[in-house]
Amino acid sequence: MLCAxxxxxxxxxxxxxxxxxxxxxxxxxxxxxxxxxxxxSTLLRCLNxxxxxxxxxxxxxxxxxxxTRGGKLTYADPATLRRITLKMGxxxxxxxxxxxxxxxxNLTDAPMRVRRLxxxxxxxxxxxxxxxxxxxxxxxxxxxxxxxxxxxxxAIARALCMDPEILCFDEPTSxxxxxxxxxxxxxxxxLARERMTMLVVTHEMGFARDVADRVVFMEDGLIxxxxxxxxxxxxxxxxxxxxxxxx
Amino acid sequence: xxIKFFNDPExxxxxxxxxxxxxxxxxxxxxxxxxxxxxxxxxxxxxxMSRRRLVRTPLSFYIYIMRSTPLMLQIMFIxxxxxxxxxxxxxxxxxxxxxxxxxxAAYFAEIFRSGIQSIPAGQYEAAKVxxxxxxxxxxxxxxxxxVKRVLLPVANExxxxxxDTALASTVAVxxxxxxxxxxxxxxxxxxxxxxxxVLYLVLNGAAEQLCKLAxxxxxxxx
Numbered sequence: 370m371l372c373a374x375x376x377x378x379x380x381x382x383x384x385x386x387x388x389x390x391x392x393x394x395x396x397x398x399x400x401x402x403x404x405x406x407x408x409x410s411t412l413l414r415c416l417n418x419x420x421x422x423x424x425x426x427x428x429x430x431x432x433x434x435x436x437t438r439g440g441k442l443t444y445a446d447p448a449t450l451r452r453i454t455l456k457m458g459x460x461x462x463x464x465x466x467x468x469x470x471x472x473x474x475n476l477t478d479a480p481m482r483v484r485r486l487x488x489x490x491x492x493x494x495x496x497x498x499x500x501x502x503x504x505x506x507x508x509x510x511x512x513x514x515x516x517x518x519x520x521x522x523x524a525i526a527r528a529l530c531m532d533p534e535i536l537c538f539d540e541p542t543s544x545x546x547x548x549x550x551x552x553x554x555x556x557x558x559x560l561a562r563e564r565m566t567m568l569v570v571t572h573e574m575g576f577a578r579d580v581a582d583r584v585v586f587m588e589d590g591l592i593x594x595x596x597x598x599x600x601x602x603x604x605x606x607x608x609x610x611x612x613x614x615x616x
Numbered sequence: 617x618x619i620k621f622f623n624d625p626e627x628x629x630x631x632x633x634x635x636x637x638x639x640x641x642x643x644x645x646x647x648x649x650x651x652x653x654x655x656x657x658x659x660x661x662x663x664x665m666s667r668r669r670l671v672r673t674p675l676s677f678y679i680y681i682m683r684s685t686p687l688m689l690q691i692m693f694i695x696x697x698x699x700x701x702x703x704x705x706x707x708x709x710x711x712x713x714x715x716x717x718x719x720x721a722a723y724f725a726e727i728f729r730s731g732i733q734s735i736p737a738g739q740y741e742a743a744k745v746x747x748x749x750x751x752x753x754x755x756x757x758x759x760x761x762x763v764k765r766v767l768l769p770v771a772n773e774x775x776x777x778x779x780d781t782a783l784a785s786t787v788a789v790x791x792x793x794x795x796x797x798x799x800x801x802x803x804x805x806x807x808x809x810x811x812x813x814v815l816y817l818v819l820n821g822a823a824e825q826l827c828k829l830a831x832x833x834x835x836x837x838x
Contacts, residue, residue: 417745419741419744419745451747454744454745454747455747458745459741461738461741461742463736465741465742467742467757468761468837468838469760469837478756479746479747482752482756483746483747483748483752484747511837511838513838528746531746531747
């Protein structure tokens with residue numbers, strides 16, 4: 370479904386991604402793990418068009434986001450880029466809810482403004498999703514009135530309101546204490562059970578082991594090893610074993 | 617001090633109505649300046665943040681001039697310059713409005729720029745991944761948050777503007793200050809100044825209340 374090939378990306382001559390190949394199948398949960406600075410978040414941001422790649426090919430659902438042929442990189446036209454944007458959801462480490470909007474407005478504004486859904490339909494979908502993340506009673510609150518865990522759950526619901534085909538998470542629990550982390554991971558487990566396609570950058574090894582179908586271990590802009598959790602968490606590769614805490 | 621108005625209700629009333637007319641002109645300068653300089657300031661702020669140096673640099677220079685020379689000098693300069701460069705006659709009132717607008721737009725531009733730049737990048741990123749266009753992002757996500765952040769500095773400018781309108785008297789626009797000066801010199805009493813003080817206090821008292829109201833309206837979120 371999502372297919373990235375030979376992705377290169379550097380900042381100021383520093384190679385952050387040095388040739389990444391990544392595939393995500395429909396309904397698959399892929400955990401992207403690795404030490405800080407290994408390029409996990411940058412990879413996610415390239416897929417989400419928050420950064421542009423230096424070279425490589427990205428295809429989502431047979432739509433080409435960018436392609437490199439004969440050393441020449443071309444991005445799709447703006448209309449196509451926008452179609453791809455709408456197929457991908459993103460949950461940030463710092464939630465990035467809109468502080469001037471209530472929870473309900475956070476959930477309905479983009480569906481109404483961007484997808485042009487009627488208010489009634491957008492509101493109904495928002496209520497469903499709020500119930501799913503366990504925050505039905507918070508619809509009229511503002512983000513500052515919520516805990517970090519609640520804000521992140523709202524952010525997940527906001528992304529789901531756009532009915533994306535793949536949901537990306539950029540260290541969604543890194544700003545949360547263990548209790549709130551569990552709250553958010555609970556929601557993500559539920560989504561995984563429903564076969565939501567997810568690409569999750571995380572430091573939560575428990576989540577990667579229990580929920581992911583596949584774990585990708587990155588370091589220094591390269592994929593060191595990837596495979597099912599059993600393989601990664603009982604790896605023969607000494608570097609992988611060292612990182613996941615060999616067991 | 618000789619009392620000439622405060623012991624003569626009829627004369628005081630006449631003075632008062634004259635000064636109210638002046639206050640009307642003061643208010644016109646005030647509102648016209650705000651109506652034009654706020655949008656212009658927003659445009660200048662955008663241009664000041666432009667990626668093109670050809671847009672950015674002249675605007676920086678414009679802001680530098682406006683903030684670094686006395687407003688009184690700007691008013692007089694424009695008042696004497698406009699008739700020489702324009703083919704038609706410009707009313708002194710509109711020359712003054714022009715001077716106020718370009719001066720205040722420069723101050724507003726810097727306030728708006730700092731407001732816009734204080735919005736975290738995450739807000740733009742969240743809007744982008746949700747599919748908002750650039751225009752929608754600015755109008756519905758960024759601008760409402762900027763309004764809240766610039767409210768206090770803008771309120772400061774508003775209050776300063778009411779007092780600055782008195783500079784219109786340097787080119788004899790008949791505002792509250794001009795009327796007060798005339799009445800003081802013709803009556804040799806400083807009582808008209810007392811009336812002017814009271815009227816400025818009333819105007820700014822009202823302005824302050826409006827700013828407080830706006831602040832309360834924006835306090836539904838943090």
